[in-house]
Amino acid sequence: MKGRNLLAIHDLSAGEIESILNLAEQLKRETKEGKTHEILHGKTLGMIFAKPSTRTRVSFETGMTQLGGHAIYLGMNDLQLGRGETIADTARTLSRYVDAIMARLFKHHDAEELAKYSSVPVINGLTDLHHPCQALADLMTIREKFGKLKGLNVAWIGDGNNVCVSLMEGCSLMGVNFHAACPSGYEPPAEIVNWSKNSATKSGSFVEIQNDPEKAVKNADVIYTDVWVSMGQEEETKKRMEIFKKYQVNSNLVKKAKPTAIVMHCLPAHRGQEITDEVIDGPHSAVWDQAENRMHVQKALLVALIKGLP
Numbered sequence: 547m548k549g550r551n552l553l554a555i556h557d558l559s560a561g562e563i564e565s566i567l568n569l570a571e572q573l574k575r576e577t578k579e580g581k582t583h584e585i586l587h588g589k590t591l592g593m594i595f596a597k598p599s600t601r602t603r604v605s606f607e608t609g610m611t612q613l614g615g616h617a618i619y620l621g622m623n624d625l626q627l628g629r630g631e632t633i634a635d636t637a638r639t640l641s642r643y644v645d646a647i648m649a650r651l652f653k654h655h656d657a658e659e660l661a662k663y664s665s666v667p668v669i670n671g672l673t674d675l676h677h678p679c680q681a682l683a684d685l686m687t688i689r690e691k692f693g694k695l696k697g698l699n700v701a702w703i704g705d706g707n708n709v710c711v712s713l714m715e716g717c718s719l720m721g722v723n724f725h726a727a728c729p730s731g732y733e734p735p736a737e738i739v740n741w742s743k744n745s746a747t748k749s750g751s752f753v754e755i756q757n758d759p760e761k762a763v764k765n766a767d768v769i770y771t772d773v774w775v776s777m778g779q780e781e782e783t784k785k786r787m788e789i790f791k792k793y794q795v796n797s798n799l800v801k802k803a804k805p806t807a808i809v810m811h812c813l814p815a816h817r818g819q820e821i822t823d824e825v826i827d828g829p830h831s832a833v834w835d836q837a838e839n840r841m842h843v844q845k846a847l848l849v850a851l852i853k854g855l856p
Contacts, residue, residue, distance in 0.1 A: 547562060547850040547851055547854065547855055548850070548851065548852070548853065548854035548855075549666075549667060549851070550667060550851060551661040551664075551667055551668045551669070551851075552667070552668075552669050552670060552678055552679075552847065552851065553654075553657050553658060553661055553668070553670045553673075553676065553678070554670065554675075554676040554678055554712065554715065555676070555678045555681050555682075555712045555715035555716045555719070556715050556719075556741065556745075557678070558678075558719070559719070560719045560720055560721075560749065562850075563682070563685065563716065563719060563720060564720075565850070565855050566682060566843065566846045566847055566850055566855075567682070567685060567686050567689060567843070567846075569846035569849060569850070569855065569856070570682075570686055570839070570842045570843040570845065570846035571686070571690070571842070573842055573845050573846060573849075574839075574842040577612060577842075582612075582614075583612060583613050583614060584613070584614035585613050585614060585849050585853060586610065586613040586614050586615035586645075586848060586849065586852060586853065587613075587614035587615065588614075588615070589610075589613075589614075589615040589616070589645040589646075589852055590615060590616045590617070590618065590643070590644045590645055591606065591610045591615060591616070591617040591618070591644060591645065591646050591647070591648060591848065592617075592618050592620055592640050592643070592644035592646070592647045592648070593606055593607070593617055593618060593619050593620055593647075593648045593649075593650075593671070594620045594625065594627075594636075594647065594648070594649040594650065594651070594660075595619065595620065595621050595622070595650050595671075596622055596649075596650060596651045596652055596656075597650050597651070597652065597672065599650055599671070599672070600813075600814070601813060601837055601840050602648075602650055602671045602672065602679070602840070603619065604841075605840040605841035605844055606648055606671070606841075606844055606848075607619070608841055609841045609842075609844050609845040609848065610845075610848065612841075612845065613845055613848065613849065615645075615848075618644070633656055633659045633660050633663070634659060634662070634663040635663075636660070637659075637660045637661075637662075637663035637664040637668075638663055638664075638665075640664070640666075641663075641664045641665040641666045644666060645666055645667075645852050646666050646667045646668070646669065646848065646851060646852050647660065647664055647666060647667070647668045647669070648668075648669040648671045649668060649669070649670065649671055650671035650672045651670075651671075651672070651673050652673065652674055652778060653673060653674060654670075654673035654674055654675035654676060656673070657670050657673050667851035667852065669844075669847065669848075669851065672708065673708065674708060674778070675708055675711060675735075676708055676711060676712050677708045677709045677711075677712045677812075678712050679840065679843070679844055679847070680709055680712060680713075680812050680840070681709070681712035681713045681715070681716040682716070682843040682844075682847065683836060683837075683839040683840040683842075683843045683844075684713055684716070684770070684810060684812075684836060685716050685717075685720060685722075686839045686842065686843050687810065687832055687835050687836040687839050688700070688722075688767075688768055688808075688810075690835065690839075691808050691832060691835075692767060695720045695721060695722050696720065696721035696722065696749075696750070696751075697721065697722075697723070697751075698722050698723065698767045698768065699722075699723045699725065699765050699766050699767050699768070700713070700717055700722055700723065700724050700725065700766070700767065700768040700770060701725045701726075701727070701759075701762040701763045701766035701768065701769050701770065701803065702714070702724065702725070702726040702727070702728075702762070702770050702771075703726075703727050703759050703762060703763070703769060703770065703771045703793050703795055703799070703820075704727075704728065704771045704772055704774060704790060704793045704820055705728065705729075705732050705772060705773075705774060705776070705786075705790070706726060706728045706732055706733040706734035706735075706755070707734075707772060707776060709772050709812050710726060710728075710734050710772070711734050711735070711738050713770065714726065714734060714738070714739070714742045714753060715738070715741070715742055715745070717742075717746070717751065717753070718741075718742040718743070718745035718746035718749060718751065718753055719745055719749060720749065720751075721746075721749040721750050721751045722751055723746075723751045723752055723753075723754075724742070724746070724751070724752070724753045724754070725754045725756075725761075725762040725763075725766070726753075726754070726755045726756070726762065727756060727757060727758055727759040727761065727762035727763075727793065728755065728757065728793075729757060729789045729790060729792075729793065730757055732789070732790075733755050734755065739753065739755055759792065759793055759799060760799070760802055763799055763800075763802050763803040763807075764802060764803070765803070765804060766803040766804060766807050767803075767804055767806070767807055767808070768807065768808055768809075768810060769795055769799070769800060769803055769807055769808070769809045769810070769830075770809075770810040770811070771793075771795045771809075771810075771811055771820045771821055772811065772812055772820065773814070773815070773816050773819070773820055774786045774787065774790040774793075774816070774819055774820050775787075775816075787819070790819075790820070793820070794819070794820060794821065794822065795809060795811075795820060795821045795822070795825055796821075796822045796824075796825060797822065797824055797825060797828075800825055800828075800830055807830060808830055808831070808832040809821075809825055809826070809828075809830045809831050809832065809833070810832055810833060810836050811826060811833050811836075812836070813833065813837055815833075
């Protein structure tokens with residue numbers, strides 16, 4: 547994987563995902579045991595942020611530090627992008643300074659443009675279409691909780707957004723059954739659903755998209771939700787609040803899943819909207835482990851793309 551980009555989960559094979567998860571678990575375990583790592587000593591990660599973030603910035607920056615490297619935060623006011631420099635010229639220039647670029651952007655096309663002209667690996671930290679780093683952390687968390695991935699049932703409740711897309715792709719590759727309940731008109735893109743269904747067939751699982759949350763969570767091992775209104779959709783708030791009100795993850799919905807089911811949310815959460823306090827703070831919640839695992843899996847990803855997998 548050395549030198550490659552990660553713009554979407556479908557850029558990876560099942561074997562590559564497994565290798566990343568294995569390394570992430572090793573790094574997590576050794577870090578908690580007090581072992582230090584200098585795997586990326588002298589290496590620098592440039593981090594472009596067109597969108598603000600808590601978890602993406604802190605997890606990448608801390609992870610790079612723990613690996614012996616350095617990370618540079620580059621907001622839009624810190625770059626000439628904000629004054630009209632092209633993405634291509636920015637990519638060419640940054641490639642001369644840093645060893646990898648992580649970009650959190652609005653348009654997925656911009657991430658593709660960045661990767662096209664960069665001579666160092668580009669990692670998608672989020673775009674409007676994909677969120678691969680989140681999905682890798684999710685898969686890591688699910689495997690930690692159940693000791694496996696293949697054959698499990700994941701239920702997605704809510705908007706068929708970028709997080710839904712990446713998790714669906716990841717589940718389809720790893721043999722996890724993926725059930726999504728989305729309001730009509732808010733399903734994930736049809737072409738990605740079709741790709742994921744084909745991928746799931748090869749891995750021995752299936753992908754199902756429908757509109758009923760109760761059907762989706764039946765026999766679920768994992769219930770997953772996200773905000774109803776993402777950044778850039780603020781003008782749709784009133785409309786979305788009405789459409790999504792039947793898609794809240796609350797204790798009544800959780801009771802319809804398996805007793806051992808875990809609940810996940812990529813954060814930030816709008817408590818009382820897509821998820822209730824008693825669920826996110828309750829015994830089924832895996833939300834905080836999930837948030838922590840962003841750092842561990844991204845450390846493994848940085849090692850894989852900059853140095854290569856061991």
